Amino acid sequence: MQTWSANSKSEPYAQSAAELMKLATTTVDEFFKVPIAITEDLVQDLADGLENLFHDYMKFVASCGN
Numbered sequence: 001m002q003t004w005s006a007n008s009k010s011e012p013y014a015q016s017a018a019e020l021m022k023l024a025t026t027t028v029d030e031f032f033k034v035p036i037a038i039t040e041d042l043v044q045d046l047a048d049g050l051e052n053l054f055h056d057y058m059k060f061v062a063s064c065g066n
Contacts, residue, residue: 020057
């Protein structure tokens, strides 16, 4: 089992793509459990936020080199 905690608020990166996917899945699951009317705009905001996180993660990984 993999554990992770952020090194700092400025570098809150998952240690692996598998951990990132686990966090994204948990986020989506919890989002749809919130007892509010879920609109198309809210779903789009969630999707946009996750997309930004994935892009940031990929940039971070790419910056680490080979």
